[in-house]
Amino acid sequence: MAGYKKNMAQYENLEGWEKLSLGMQLDKWAIRYGNRIAVTDSEEEITYSELNQKAIGTGQYFMEKGIQKGDKVLVQLPNRISFVVVLFALAKIGAVPIMMLPAHRETELEGIIALAKPSAYIVAERYLGFYYVEMAMAMQKKFPCIQNVFVDGTQRGAWYEAETERQGVFPEVDSYSTAVLLLSGGTTGVPKLIPRTHTDYMYNARMSAKRCQLDESSVYLAALPVAHNFPLCCPGLLGTFDIGGKVVLAPTTSPDDILTAITEEKVTITALVPAMVTVCMEMLEYDEDYDISSLKILQVGGAMLEDSLADKIIEEWPCTLMQVFGTAEGLLSFTSPDDDVTVIARCQGTPVSPADEVKIVDENDEEVPTGVFGELLSRGPYTIDGYYMAEETNRTSFTEDGFYRTGDKAMWTGKGHLRMGGRIKEQINRAGEKIMPAEIEAYLCKHSDIKEAAVVGVPDETLGNRICAFILTEKGNALDVQAVHQFLKEIGVASYKLPDQVEIIEKWPLTSVGKVDKKVLVQMAQEKRGDYRDGIQ
Missing domain, CATH: 3.30.300.30 (ANL, C-terminal domain)
Known part of the structure; x- marks a missing residue:
């Protein structure tokens, strides 16, 4: 990539494009939705107003302890309300969370810390039998850039209830600045860091929610780790908040936790990868205590959905299957609830934004005809124009005119839908x-x-x-x-x-x-x- 830089101004007339930081979005939602339940986990539930107040208190606490606007912060928390509070607290400060997954260990951490030089590390005390504090302290000892380690456990009350002289006063945050650093889903080496801005990420969530036809009655289950792009923003947590729905955080990815949450919380939409769908279907075959009749949409993505499994879902589940192709780097393509069942069964739909630009090319970057597989390239309002501090990778991952090389094989069907064909590197x-x-x-x-x-x-x-x-x-x-x-x-x-x-x-x-x-x-x-x-x- 030869210095291509996306011009954000060209997208400012798009429906759903809004120049607000994520912290300001939460302020707006707290006023609009007030006492509606925003999010629930296995221990508690809080309203939109309460979530905003906790984020304000936590943000003040972090600032008093030294986190500043522009700082990078490692966040490694499981699916619990404190993750949501921390996300918005950092957004209010203008600090940038690096979205680690609970499963990451020293190898991933060391590479990312060396690259991004985070000033703080926010970590769970314990999750699924693993004691994170010892690992966090070892990272702090090895990397002097980590000035503070914040442990989600005994410290949490102090975060939420911070009383400071500057209560509610935060720096001005440019909505075109980086809001989060997501981790690439690459199969080799240390994950690459994907910078998403406040505005583009919220647009990503908003257009996804529109395609999913969400409204205030929607109940979204985050079954995957919520630090992952799929449950965070496609439409995920952010898209559900934007329309005033309720987010349910599953404590683990076990089929029992997923099906119990759907049953008890009357979940209307969730997102799973194909392997998780299979184990849930197996459990439903021999356990009649679960009730998934509330589901309206089952999003399936993150990996290829076999035609036979798609057919089985359509036949057996009491909801609409929504096939999803998405990249944390940007482009999202979904089927629609209004699509014909033959389209839903065999395609991954169409891009969620009218401003998405998609090309399917051969080895010479020449566009291939309809019905022919090639590599999918994308450019658009919420697709990045480069990885964080990865000049060499950017040269091979982006074209001269800013199209992102997804590395995925795809074709256009005769009716203008995308059909994916797997990873080219595979x-x-x-x-x-x-x-x-x-x-x-x-x-x-x-x-x-x-x-x-x-x-x-x-x-x-x-x-x-x-x-x-x-x-x-x-x-x-x-x-x-x-x-x-x-x-x-x-x-x-x-x-x-x-x-x-x-x-x-x-x-x-x-x-x-x-x-x-x-x-x-x-x-x-x-x-x-x-x-x-x-x-x-």
Whole structure:
């Protein structure tokens, strides 16, 4: 990228574009929605007015302790109300939270601290059996930039009830300044930092809420870690607050916590990744105590949704499936509740903003025809024009004219909808042939005994990469590589796309946000190896 800088002024006439900081947005919501319940977690619930007052007190406390406008602050809190308070407290100061996930440990922390040099670290005392304070103190000792560690536990009361001489007085915050630093979902190395401004991030949430047709009666369940872009802003927490709805924070991503929250809180919309949908469906099969009849929309994204699972959701769940393609870097594309069921079952919809610019290109950056897969590029009002302090990465991740290279394979359907085809970097080069895992996964899921499939490329001395298919079968039915080959040949799959190795798996290894962890699958395939060579064509 050769110095391209997005001109925010060109978007100022867009519906939903508002030059207010997130802290000022909360002030507005507190006046507008007052005593309505804003958010509830497993321990308490608070109104919009109470949330604003807690954010003001906490912001004053942090300023008195040294956090200043422009400071970077590591935030590593689970799904609880204190996360929401801290988010808005920092927004009022004009400090920038770095959105760590509860699952992150020293490796991720060290790389991010070295890059961003945060002045403070706000951390849970304990969560799911892990004691974070010891890790936080070790980071503070290793990195002198961390002047303060704030522990969400015994200190929390002092945050909320801060009494200072400057009560309610905060610095003026430019709405085009960075509001949050999100973490990229990259599969290698330390995550990249994604700077989102107050205005673009709120526009992101607002347009998502409009597509989801949210209103004051909406109850949104944040089932994924709320520091993640999907439950935070797509429409997530911010989009729900904007229309005066209620946010429910699930304490963990377990299916029991998710289904219990839907049942007890009468949730109307939630967002899950495909692997989480599967385990929830399994639990619903044998436990009749859950009631998900309140659900109006189930958003599914974060990873490819297999056609067979989409069909099953549409058939079995009492709500509208909304397929979601999104990047923390910006572009969001959803199906609509008003779309025909055939569109919802097979597409990821259309961009949420009329100002989104999307191109699908070949290896030479030439646009491909409708119906042909290529790489998805995007530019627009809420898509970033560069990662934080990553000049070398920016040169390869953005075009000269500012289009972000998503790294995702996509095509336009004849009716103008996006259909995704998986990550380009996951493409398997087997003996010179290029194979997309998502394509093979879709074929495998056509088999009556296969519930889910994940395909990975595994380093191989002879082939360069061999194809390994991991499959979850119905009721534990056994399938070997020969049976899989026979089925794929019967449905007309080319021989070079047949898996060299087939492994039955009982449970998917998952990432911190519930996606199938393909790095772990590659390691498992290397360890198993087996007699895969029997299947080489």
